[in-house]
Amino acid sequence: MDTAAGQTLYPLHRCKTVHLVRHAQGVHNVAGEKNHDEYKSYDYFDAHLTPLGWEQVDNLRKHVKVCGLSKSIELVVVSPLLRTMQTAVGVFGGEAYTDGIRKLPLMLENVGHSNHLAVSSLNCPPFIAEELCREQLGVNPCDKRRTITEYRSMFPAIDFSLIENEEDILWTPNVREKPEDVSARGLKFLEWLWTRKEKEIAVVTHSSFLFNTLRAYGNDCHPNMKSEICTHFANCELRSIVIIDRGMIGSSESTTNYPGKIPRGPDLPSEAAD
8 A cells, every 4th residue: 555645553652742823923023024124123022913913913812712722721831021921921921910819920921021910820731931942042132031030920830941041142143043053953853842741732832934944845745735834824823733752752641542452352454264
């Protein structure tokens, strides 16, 4: 049977579902669309979402609730920049934070000039920041992060423990990260994702990071599928993919497989009995 152009089977425990999200519209996106040189302006340092961006967040939030993703996602991984964290907590966080709830909020009120209510961490997955999924580094101030202390004060329930440096030592003002280096960083990020115990993860990140990471994939697929994987993301777009451990790199064990023969008894296949 020729399966080259059709389906392929993989054990379920060798697969991981990842929901990739690009951040919603940021102030730098609006300025850069009018004049690309605006991306180099310090007016857009660590750019925050626009009012339209927050509308995009609200619409995606409704979608993940209707399709059931809000109940199945076990972890949210987010790039430690203002626009991605605003998007992540707005889409996957708890309901509006109210006084009297002792649990730390995911986001305080009006973070990033948002006029947005605080967001609760109740009844939602844990959030963790990871620098491997940051936007293409260097030159553009919109891609430079603040100190981790500042972020912790804005997003108290996001876990920043994986970020080693208080200051942003990755961004440089004069050198832009090469696309091939972004791709290599993206592959390293996906390898890290595979080490996580969670089987269904949301990742909120950036356009150039997603494009340069995903373009390495899909060469063994139908051209339409390659295009589906690798095209640029729109603001606040979500795409769900499956990572497969084809080389048995991980040590994952199935939680659903069952060994059989409990209790033991004759189990010869019918062909052997005949």
